[in-house]
Amino acid sequence: MTEGLLVFQSDFGINDGAVSAMHGVANSVKRGLPLFDLTHQIPQYNIWEASYRLLQTINYWPSDTVFVSIVDPGVGSDRRSVVVKTVKDQYIVTPDNGTLTHVNRFIGIKEVREIDESKNRLPKSGESHTFHGRDIFAYTGARLAAGEISLEDIGPSIPLSLIVELPLKETIIEDNCITGVIDVIDRPFGNLWTNIRRLQFKQLDVTYGDAFEVSLTIDGELVYEGIVTYGRSFAAAGIGEALMYVNSLDNIGIALNQGSFADTYQVLTGSSTEITIRKAAIAIN
Template sequence: MKLTKLFSVFCAGVLLASSACAFDRNALVLMTDFGTSDGAVSAMRGVAYGVDRGLYVSDLTHDIPDYDIWLGAYRLYQTANYWPVGTVFVNVVDPGVGTSRKSVVLKTAAGRYFVGPDNGLFTLIAERDGVAELREIDEKVNRLAGSAESYTFHGRDVYAYVGARLASGAITFEQVGPVLPSASVVRIPYQKAVREGGVIKGIVPVLDVKYGNVWTNIPKALFEELQIGVHDKVRVRFLHKGRKVAEVVAPFEHTFGGVAKGKPLVYLNSLLEVAVAISQGNFAGQYKIGSGVDWEVEVTKAAGK
């Protein structure tokens, strides 16, 4: 009986120690444009587990369209702050892999880490969250052993390896490599949301691809300056490279159920930014709306209820 109790206490101690070790690690989150039809993502995961089998590795998405750096930047903006401070994001949308573009780790003011190519992927994170420090990865010491002659898979050979070492505590941020000027982060230029009299201008940064809802970068606070209440009519114009593509007048509603099925509405999305949808329909598909820095939007208050 005494041996049984001792064994139980020993096992409980081992479990508690294992749990404590797990909490000492930070999550590792992967985002790529690789898709999952081949072994690329699995190879990155394998490298991470080779560093530390106890790591928690998750996926943001691997369905970024090929080479779409802007969309990668937006998906980070959309999701990063819902992960705990200390989380390490490994990001690979890298059409310039193997060229002179820098490989970096960006630490935000809050203390999250972003590993990847300095090619614009960190545009929105740097803008919203601030850059506490930026370091260039020293590949002489921070690269998967035996990968020196591989030039086209930095996601596996450099970023997953460095990200896993950071998340596991095998290296400190200071051991990543030399400090770079914080202001040197490469940024993609785009139209910030601004109000000019009774018109708010912005862009369509992304589509809610599953349902065809059209998101804008116009925040709630700026939209409220137009003094638009629930059920008030809103006029929204969509332009592509300066040419008008579509225009719609629709009520501002809190929920999709605020209008009948098949009718358009303006609402605040989950990031509290202005969006346009068709209730149980596909607005982007019906009105032929795309997304990106060259898709502009203009929002005004329309007459009537």
Template sequence: MKPILVFQTDFTRKECAVSAMYGVVKSVDRSLEIFDSTHEIPKFDVWSASYRLLQPISFWPEGTVFVSVVDPGVGTSRRACAARTANGYYIFTPDNGTLTHVKKYLGIREVREIDPKRNRLRGKHNEKVAVFEGRDVFAYCAAKFAAGLLSFEEIGPAYSTDDIVTLPIMESRVWDLHAEGISE
């Protein structure tokens, strides 16, 4: 049985970006199942994306492939990556802090930089669009992986999990009549 794909973005449903990503997945393999976590992450809010990615992950079957695209650095030199968690999930996302909560609370066993020369959608008139890595890199590469057309090792070179970009996490604390922490 092929893995399930679960998407989260900050794209909303007002435009066709989510539909375009699903079209890419179905063009790779029509039998792949796609589900939504959310497309209502606040625009470019990487911390919220990290927290929202952690919340549902352990309720999905082991081997589920998550695609998280909240990317204020799109088109820059930031890495595109695929991570394998300690408990057997896969995440395709920009390496921009989105993996913070998963790394801290679940653990990441391995991370690979997506090689755009080998794992980027081409030939769908997407060359005329300045940059849509959610569609052309993350959805495409995740679909190839879920379809069994690409091994984890073929995604690109491995790099140290210590080099994953993380954001600060303030642990909540309560004392007397005070509470301190980040409310989400």
């Protein structure tokens, strides 16, 4: 591949030298390699969010961009290290632990290579087994982005069907009601981003200003129930009021205007948090 961009994502935070060490490894491979950070604020060990943040971002980067994603609670175990090539000719270097779930489902992956760590590992790091983000993923990603190695140099090809995937719940539409899940929290604002696509939502015959009955359950327990206005933007509701809107990924979001819906109602993400939306029989004044 030609020289590309290198983008890092992790759950490391920025309070110590871990991210800087990965940047240093990349610059040691090639000084001045274009480096960027997607985020390093993913909640620790949250593979689901790592998967979703790739989906949120990857479409806006050019082909030949290399993403290095490290949320790796199984570091040092027998989980695979892989590089995948997407249908848009981007690359993701990551542990094979579910991080590729959303990209595979909603964007598409056309090739998977298992990293041969005997060839693709930072020199003199063979006795360390707790910082693969630096020693394997950053090093391999930098060499790939710099054009020092090709995808074929990574290691053996493996079937796409073998990669680890997290369970995804499908949206259900029936009896003028739509049910989905909360995929992720839009931090730091605390908005809820659902898996309900705008075109699915519009099957309820919606217009800006319409009122909807919204309920949220976590593991079957009701945590929120209320009437919510569908608006074009946050200004459609008063300060502290709930509203429903189309987010930047063309999915339905739920928010409190200038407040945190997630913190107010202690909402979690993933398939255990279900949202149900039904057109309200009354309008909001």
